[in-house]
Amino acid sequence: MNKKIRIIDIAKMAGVSKGTVDRVLHNRGNVSESARLAIEKVLEQVNYKTNIHISGISLKRSYKIILTTPEVSLGAYWESIHNGIRHALEEYENVKVELQVFTYNQYDIYSCRQTFEKIAGFEMDALIIGPTFHEETLNLCKKMDDRNIPYIFVDSTIESAAPLAFFSADHYVCGSMMAKLITSIIQPQTNIAIFHAVRTGDRSANTTILRKKGFADYLEKNRCTNLVLSIPFSVTEPENNEMYLFRLFGSQRDTPAIVVLNSRGNLIADYLEENHIEDVKMICMDLTSANIEALKKGRIDFLIGQEPEYQGFYAMKTMLEYLIFKKPVTKQNYVQLDILIKENIDFYKRLSNMMY
Amino acid sequence: MNKKIRIIDIAKMAGVSKGTVDRVLHNRGNVSESARLAIEKVLEQVNYKTNIHISGISLKRSYKIILTTPEVSLGAYWESIHNGIRHALEEYENVKVELQVFTYNQYDIYSCRQTFEKIAGFEMDALIIGPTFHEETLNLCKKMDDRNIPYIFVDSTIESAAPLAFFSADHYVCGSMMAKLITSIIQPQTNIAIFHAVRTGDRSANTTILRKKGFADYLEKNRCTNLVLSIPFSVTEPENNEMYLFRLFGSQRDTPAIVVLNSRGNLIADYLEENHIEDVKMICMDLTSANIEALKKGRIDFLIGQEPEYQGFYAMKTMLEYLIFKKPVTKQNYVQLDILIKENIDFYKRLSNMMY
């Protein structure tokens, strides 16, 4: 429609100067009632949106943001989240932000506690958290609440915390999707083995619990009669896994279908391959490079992705817009659950090549 | 690492002024050999990337871009492509571009011919084409080639044309995906009915041919023994469809599985619903509102999306970066093929809420 409206246009319409309009737009105070009203009236009529990039170059202040997540390993889940975050910073290159990253060992509660305690003492304008341990995270959040520092969760959220927002998959739905997919490609009587991660020092991660529940509820609601075997799966003590797997495939006459609730499905796929166990249907989580490889080899049938880059990107974008413009934020942000098969995996990219 | 590098930094390092650096960066000429070499040497050492947003505000020139596609209807495929294109313009709000849109009736070759002839006479800096009819499109392209006007395809491409780039799904792979999905959820002996669009005045659209081939090849390669019934499907003469459907479901003892190669799967789904034909497995294309509704109702089992918004967005983004910066472009751009089911459709958003 009508041309793009600028601050100077508003100023003229309201009969004031640019400076005053800027003060009103950003609530900087020092504006007379009458001027404010005049400007607000104009603002209602025109559709003004401040241009974040131009704003960025003139903005003097810089922001310090801390990011804490489980350790990042190459081609794995958390790396994608970090990538998304960096991506957002590139996109908003004109905004001055200093990012500080602290990772912890997600299988060791003490590492997490220690890291979080350190973080809690630092100066910062905002915090982005990839939570794992419930109590530790809650503790950190409380301290942030006290200091009035905004924080956003990625990957999952914690019920009793009060984040500015969270970006996460709906893990319950994720579980039902896995149930639907696996049951649609196997015979009604096939057993299903579900692998879930166990950690030291904490009950099962929240994500796992939710997925498991979603899975079970789906089967019940759809009157699926498959026998479900729940199998613990340790990343820190892999020798136990061998044992479980051996038992599973040694004792069973019929090879079961397999669902892996964490991102390490590739380990199971590799075990099957090494032991020449064929024709097992598998559904796994997350587009790690190892999982993608197993998918391409035909070892995994469906892989479910949860847009980690998108999560990271939007967490940072949201935070920046909140810090700079006090832009109102949507608290709950459920990301897409992507279904990948051998055929479409090569086209999967999501944010990776996006300039955003 | 090292701080962000600006033109002035390069100028100082090369011992020249900003103006000269700018002239070199954008090949504007009027630069002495010695100055050019000095600057190029610096450029090799530093990592300079011109900031498109800042560049945008200072850039005087404006671009006129024409977009031509099949007619847009609410909630349908082409609307998403247009949305993506507008989205890109918003994102690059600082760049001055005038967009002119011309749509044609994709089921009427004369409408297409007429529209394209009109377009061919206009002044423009670039063109984005959603092609349908082979010869007509090729004609338009030739004229553009002569006038040295760059054009980009969205949705599909045309072999013998010379576009700057195209953004399209790999329709052949799309066909095999449909084959894989349908065969994985039905019994080996179930018949499969494939619906494909017919148009007046042209052989089948290229996309349909490719999908059909991908479908057939998959079945053959995987030794699927399902009987495949190929059924023409007309958007312009719906009464014939009723007849075909009646025959199909009237004569057959076993209800077949259904695959619809165009975006009108909802029509078949509605027919089934009205006639109380239950337990038919269906796989359809494109996330039109009608298809999404049918998916949610459980009438469609899998819906395949081809990121129309992404296609539009990137077509425009690519064009702008090419026009402004002469940025080298990747010609072949295959978009993602998304698999949607009842469970994950609600989280599907793709670009729609992206600021990108």
Place this chain on the structure above:
DNA sequence: CTGTTAGCGCTTTCAT
């Protein structure tokens, strides 16, 4: 309280 001015990084114009 408010208008004016300088400056962000970039392009463009205008002298030189």
Place this chain on the structure above:
DNA sequence: ATGAAAGCGCTAACAG
């Protein structure tokens, strides 16, 4: 051929 300067829309600092 080249440097200096003005201007894009915005924020910040400074006089009044």
